Amino acid sequence: MWEYTDKVMDHFLNPRNAGEMENPSAMGEVGSLACGDALRLFLKIDDTGVIQDAKFQTFGCASAIASSSVLTELLKGKTVAEAEKLTNKDIAAYLGGLPKEKMHCSVMGEEALAAALKNWRGEAAPAPAAEGRLVCKCFGVTEETIRRAIRENDLKTVEDITNFTKAGGGCGECAPELEEILADERARMASAAPGGKRMTNIQRVMLVTKVIDEEIRPALKKDGGDIELVDIEGTKVVVSLRGACVGCPSSQLTLKGLVEKRLQEAVDPDIRIEEVRP
Amino acid sequence: MKPAYLDNNATTRVAPEVLSAMLPFLSEQYGNPSSMHSFGGAVGGHLREARARVARGLSCDPSEIIFTSCGTESDNAAIRSALESQPEKRHIVTTRVEHPAVLSLCQHLETKGYEVTSLGVDEEGRLDLEELEKSLRKDTAIVSVMYANNETGVVFPLPEIAGIVKSRGVLLHTDAVQAVGKLPIDLSKLPVDFLALSGHKLHAPKGVGVLYVRKGTPFRPFLVGGHQEHGRRAGTENTASIVALGRAVELATERIGEENTRVRAQRDRLERGLLEAVPDSRINGGGAERLPNTLSIAFKYVEGEAILLLMDRFGICASSGSACTSGSLEPSHVLRAMGVPFTFAHGSIRFSLSRYTTDADVDLVLKELPPIIARLRALSPFSGKEGEAAAFCSTHSH
Ligand code: FES
Numbered sequence: 086m087w088e089y090t091d092k093v094m095d096h097f098l099n100p101r102n103a104g105e106m107e108n109p110s111a112m113g114e115v116g117s118l119a120c121g122d123a124l125r126l127f128l129k130i131d132d133t134g135v136i137q138d139a140k141f142q143t144f145g146c147a148s149a150i151a152s153s154s155v156l157t158e159l160l161k162g163k164t165v166a167e168a169e170k171l172t173n174k175d176i177a178a179y180l181g182g183l184p185k186e187k188m189h190c191s192v193m194g195e196e197a198l199a200a201a202l203k204n205w206r207g208e209a210a211p212a213p214a215a216e217g218r219l220v221c222k223c224f225g226v227t228e229e230t231i232r233r234a235i236r237e238n239d240l241k242t243v244e245d246i247t248n249f250t251k252a253g254g255g256c257g258e259c260a261p262e263l264e265e266i267l268a269d270e271r272a273r274m275a276s277a278a279p280g281g282k283r284m285t286n287i288q289r290v291m292l293v294t295k296v297i298d299e300e301i302r303p304a305l306k307k308d309g310g311d312i313e314l315v316d317i318e319g320t321k322v323v324v325s326l327r328g329a330c331v332g333c334p335s336s337q338l339t340l341k342g343l344v345e346k347r348l349q350e351a352v353d354p355d356i357r358i359e360e361v362r363p
Numbered sequence: 364m365k366p367a368y369l370d371n372n373a374t375t376r377v378a379p380e381v382l383s384a385m386l387p388f389l390s391e392q393y394g395n396p397s398s399m400h401s402f403g404g405a406v407g408g409h410l411r412e413a414r415a416r417v418a419r420g421l422s423c424d425p426s427e428i429i430f431t432s433c434g435t436e437s438d439n440a441a442i443r444s445a446l447e448s449q450p451e452k453r454h455i456v457t458t459r460v461e462h463p464a465v466l467s468l469c470q471h472l473e474t475k476g477y478e479v480t481s482l483g484v485d486e487e488g489r490l491d492l493e494e495l496e497k498s499l500r501k502d503t504a505i506v507s508v509m510y511a512n513n514e515t516g517v518v519f520p521l522p523e524i525a526g527i528v529k530s531r532g533v534l535l536h537t538d539a540v541q542a543v544g545k546l547p548i549d550l551s552k553l554p555v556d557f558l559a560l561s562g563h564k565l566h567a568p569k570g571v572g573v574l575y576v577r578k579g580t581p582f583r584p585f586l587v588g589g590h591q592e593h594g595r596r597a598g599t600e601n602t603a604s605i606v607a608l609g610r611a612v613e614l615a616t617e618r619i620g621e622e623n624t625r626v627r628a629q630r631d632r633l634e635r636g637l638l639e640a641v642p643d644s645r646i647n648g649g650g651a652e653r654l655p656n657t658l659s660i661a662f663k664y665v666e667g668e669a670i671l672l673l674m675d676r677f678g679i680c681a682s683s684g685s686a687c688t689s690g691s692l693e694p695s696h697v698l699r700a701m702g703v704p705f706t707f708a709h710g711s712i713r714f715s716l717s718r719y720t721t722d723a724d725v726d727l728v729l730k731e732l733p734p735i736i737a738r739l740r741a742l743s744p745f746s747g748k749e750g751e752a753a754a755f756c757s758t759h760s761h
Contacts (some may be wrong), residue, residue: 087668095671103742114744119664121694121709125744142744146668223693255693290703 089147090181096151101158106140113201115193120224120251122149122190126156126197130205134165141197148187155179156194171198172237173249188249192234203238220262223255228266235270243267276351289352291316296351297324301344305330312344320355322348325362336360366678367724371564372513372541372657372715373682377607378566384610386567388603396600397591408600413433413609417573419541420612421558423550429574429592430605434540434561435464437574438507440585441536441557442468446477448581449534452504458482458490458535459700460514464559465507465538466696479624487650488517488701496527505534510542510558514684514697514713515648516657518546525554534580539562540572544615545622545654556580562604566717567611571604595741618718627655633714633725634658640733647684647703647711656716658683661707662699664746665739670712673735679728684711706745 089097106127116123122145134252139157143150155176160168161208177183183191197359203209211226217229234240234249243263247253253263275288299315305312310330316323345358373727394403396410411425418425431437442455442465457469468478480498484490490508499506506528507672508576511518521537528535536557538550550558555577562571576582576595588597638644645665662670667683674681684695693699694708703711714728740746 097669098676100742121705123744142742144664144743144745145666147672149666150669 087184087187089151089184092155092179092181092182093148093151093302096154096180097147100141100143100150100154102138102140102161104140105142106138107304109140109200111205113199113204113318115196115200116144117225121145122193124149124153124193124197126194127199128160128201128205136160136163136165136168145190145193146187147191148183148190151180152176152183152190152194153197156198160198165202168198171195174238179226183296185245185248188238189251192249196230219261220266221250221252221255222351223259226252231263231266232270235267236274240267241271252266283301292349292352293317293322293348293356296348297344300351302348304343305339310339312331315361320353321359323359325360326360331362364678366680367727368680368717369714369720369724369728370592370680370682371717371720372516372629372713374563374569374718375566375717377568378611378614380567380614381567381607381611382591385607388606392602396602397589403556409606410600410602416613420616421548421550421575422552423575424578426593426600427550427575427578429576429596430600430608431572431574431596432540432570432601433572434462434564435572436585437557437559437561437572438462438464438536439468440574441517441559441576442472442505442507443585444576444581444583445534445536445557447583452502454478454480454500454503456480456482456495456498456506456508458484458508458519460484460488460512460517460697461515462538462540465509469507469603475510481760482655484700486518486702487565488512488515488648488697489651490519490524492520492523492527494526497638499528499531500535503531503533503733505536507536507538510537510539510548511546511654511657512648512697513541514695515651515701516654516715517651518542518653520652521555522553529554539745541654541657544619545614545656547619550575550577562608562611565611565615568604569609571601571608573608620745621718623655625722626718629720629722629725630656630658630714630716633716633728636725636729637732640729641736644736646709647698647701647707658714658716659702660712660714662712662736663706664743665710665736667710667712669739670710670732670735673739674728674732677727677731679731682713682715684708 098191100158106129109127110130111128113126125142127140128136131137139160140200141157143153155313159171159175159179173195176191176194217227220231230250231246231252234246238249240246240249243253243260246263246267251331253260294314297312302312309328311327313327314323315325326336330339340358340360345356348356392406394406396403396407414425414428417428431440454607455472455477456471457465457479461488473479482490482494482498508519508524510521525535534556537555538559540559540561541564542548543560558575560573563569582595584595584597586597591597634646637660641662645661647659647661671683684698697706698711
């Protein structure tokens with residue numbers, strides 16, 4: 086039996102805002118019968134862009150019903166701009182957490198909201214293929230959905246992906262592809278990680294080394310110079326200039342304008358360069 | 364609150380007679396039956412008695428009974444033994460609706476280079492015997508077919524299957540874990556080579572099972588160690604549970620008529636009542652021969668876990684064939700193999716009765732379940748809108 090929080094049980098047993106809405110301003114639908122869960126979200130949005138009312142209809146397990154109920158509660162009174170920022174994490178957090186195998190229920194809420202807001206703006210509801218390539222045929226999950234789930238929830242394994250998106254939970258044929266997407270998306274996240282918050286020290290060291298070796302050093306070498314990485318402490322990168330760079334009047338410019346800037350872009354915006362003389 | 368326990372295919376309560384039979388072996392009669400002293404030897408006598416009781420229940424010889432720890436061990440021991448004793452044969456035949464004890468083992472053996480043919484079933488869960496016959500090959504080491512399905516209760520025609528398999532000289536194993544105690548079993552007439560049963564499905568405790576091995580069948584032990592069970596299953600005997608199992612088989616044999624009269628009548632009343640009270644419901648495997656105690660009923664447009672949790676509020680214990688209860692995401696492999704439409708498969712509930720089921724238990728389900736389904740359907744975006752349901756689903760065809 087699943088361990089559900091009291092909040093989940095409460096929203097499952099006493100769902101708020103359940104049922105159909107007459108003349109909604111927006112409607113979003115996700116899921117399917119085959120997948121075993123589906124959600125239809127109705128919104129009433131006033132002229133100032135404030136969500137006056139939200140209702141839902143859900144086919145699914147206790148987590149799916151509770152997630153939908155909470156979603157409608159969270160939406161009421163919010164502006165569209167505020168609603169847009171709502172993610173599955175907010176839904177799961179409000180419920181006091183969901184079993185990890187059930188996280189996809191909260192993701193379904195986020196997706197239904199996105200679909201409803203699209204509908205409100207008059208954009209066509211995304212056909213699954215239009216939102217990216219279909220990766221998991223069993224559950225109709227697209228590459229874009231998978232990548233988003235990895236990014237937004239910091240997913241680390243294929244099992245995580247299955248828990249959050251259902252992809253891979255059927256025949257398993259898509260597992261190798263999920264593996265590839267995961268590796269690729271994690272690499273992108275590592276190189277884009279703002280403030281290096283998600284990067285471990287070792288990852289940062291490796292990335293700095295890579296950028297210096299592959300980009301900075303070749304550029305300096307062209308002018309007869311060179312650079313050596315001396316140390317890295319958090320975001321402080323200690324280097325030492327070599328060759329023609331030593332004593333060059335514009336060496337500070339090289340350090341700030343080229344080395345520091347490039348490392349800030351590629352690794353971490355907080356990086357500061359310090360020079361030690363050889 | 365005493366629960367309305369309708370989940371007996373999962374496990375059963377220990378019968379009071381069984382409990383009192385086993386208790387002395389957990390207290391004063393703790394001797395090891397292998398010991399040379401008479402204190403242990405006395406326990407050995409009770410083991411022999413238990414073996415004889417099981418053998419009587421199955422109409423076989425006591426020497427053909429090996430006590431094991433559970434049904435899974437018995438299944439593993441039978442199939443692995445068949446492979447080890449015929450190393451030149453690399454092919455296994457089984458079905459797509461087996462219990463994981465057989466299914467997962469076969470999948471594992473595939474990774475070890477064995478070839479597995481998994482026979483499909485029709486929409487009622489029945490096997491195609493012609494297909495079975497065609498699947499047999501010169502290098503088929505064993506056919507492993509369950510006697511009755513744990514989810515739907517569908518019974519396979521074992522005598523016919525045995526006729527086909529034995530005429531081709533192939534070993535036959537049956538996982539009879541759900542059948543023993545509900546169907547009369549006469550191994551003097553049913554020519555299977557191996558049969559597995561499990562204690563806790565017939566009112567004995569958990570952790571004890573039996574593997575029947577027909578005399579003359581080559582056997583290679585799964586557990587190697589001491590000389591217990593004539594060297595066919597090492598390890599000090601779980602004496603209390605074995606004594607319990609002997610008594611449980613004896614009771615089950617005595618009371619098998621009740622399963623097929625009173626229990627069956629209760630099951631049928633539950634079935635009829637639910638079909639009448641809940642529109643868009645159907646019986647999984649309803650067209651096939653089924654165990655007298657099992658009802659797998661599917662409710663369209665609702666999801667099984669939600670039903671189970673709401674029934675739990677009234678103390679009703681049952682199981683679901685839905686994905687959400689199991690941690691996997693697809694509905695049960697049995698329902699999928701039967702081609703049960705997704706619309707029904709996700710909302711499948713299994714009720715399994717026993718001789719301890721009361722009329723009040725059935726009444727409670729009949730009273731509480733229909734409004735639960737109605738309540739969940741009122742929440743569902745699909746209910747009652749057939750066309751819309753199909754349109755809603757953008758990624759799958761139904
Ligand atoms: S294609 Fe993804 S699980 Fe089957």
